[in-house]
Amino acid sequence: MTPAPDADAPPARAPWPPILIVLTLVAGRGLDWLTGGALAGLVAFPGAAILGGAIVALALANDLWCARTFARLKTTILPHRAASHLATDGPFRVSRNPIYVSHVAVTLGLGLLMGAPFVVLLTPALAVALQKFSIEPEERHLLAKFGADYRAYMARTRRWL
Template sequence: MLTLYIKNLLFFILQPGLVVGLIPYILLQHQLPGILNADLNVLSYFGIFLIFVGLSIALYCVYRFIVDGRGTLSPAHRTKALVVKGLYKYSRNPMYVGMLLILFGEVLFTASWRLLVYTVAVGIAFHLFVIFVEEPRLTRDFKADYLNYMNKVKRWF
């Protein structure tokens, strides 16, 4: 079980960390000193709140992958069981929802149009990836269980 936690931590840093951490940093690196020295306003505080909510959701989803799915969030080490507990009772993709909340929080905190465009592009990419890659793979892997789950739980929220 400990190795699953370590693998998931590494995959979390590499995959979501790249999307919500490194790429936004690269997009804003020249503006960062000004952003960090600016006075905080209501939108900035709400952005910070969304970042923490999104991070909490994403980490909780990783936990469910370990405990219920006995696998990782990486396609290289897939879950062995379909995860349908916790937030997965309400959304088939809460990990992506959490990541988008982090990105929208970053947009509000930084007030960056560049980051907003990136966030919308990531949201579209997530949607297309789920429809054309994840859902067909999960249908192949879990067959009727996943089809029943699809009928009961919405794709996003």
């Protein structure tokens, strides 16, 4: 029988999101280099850099909104620290994980901005890795910490979008 998670224990030991983003960017650029830019046509369309820049700007604005929401609630934004309050307003009304949505969007936007097709192609793998290494452990933590309140929030708010 698996023991119930400790409600005060952090959801993860490592800050996975920045690690996973950097790995995605490095792997994508490495694959671009190894293939000699063979797939460059995927991101070489008029306005790709402008679109990428706009996606990055919107994602960073969303991150700031999320940070302000956490600051107002006096809870941590760090994914490897235990939460003290449940955020359900602001950007958290639309998504249970708006920061992770931003992480995926920033990575996609950077891929377009840099003209890096493998960064763009690896972005869905980043989303899967974030879900496995960050979101699912955080959900277990939040269920242990906030119980019925978090279950109700899960029922009315999507995980991603």
